[in-house]
Amino acid sequence: MWKCKKCGCNRFFQTFRGIFSILKADKNQEPIESHNDILKYSKFYCDKCKKSGWTLDEIAEWVEEDD
Ligand SMILES: [Zn+2]
Numbered sequence: 001m002w003k004c005k006k007c008g009c010n011r012f013f014q015t016f017r018g019i020f021s022i023l024k025a026d027k028n029q030e031p032i033e034s035h036n037d038i039l040k041y042s043k044f045y046c047d048k049c050k051k052s053g054w055t056l057d058e059i060a061e062w063v064e065e066d067d
Pocket residue numbers: 004005006007008009046047048049050051
């Protein structure tokens with residue numbers, strides 16, 4: 001698994017900015033047809049210490065699990 005180089009945490013996240021377009025919705029405002037456009041991704045962040053980098057291997061290293 002990937003582990004943070006700084007704190008050893010194995011959870012990471014990335015945020016993004018985008019547009020959710022409703023092409024068609026029903027009477028209850030539930031989208032029937034929609035389209036997602038992701039415009040911009042953020043860096044990757046470690047969930048715990050918030051170490052950041054543009055690629056996962058910048059902030060984490062692969063550790064083989066022994067089981
Ligand atoms: Zn970390």
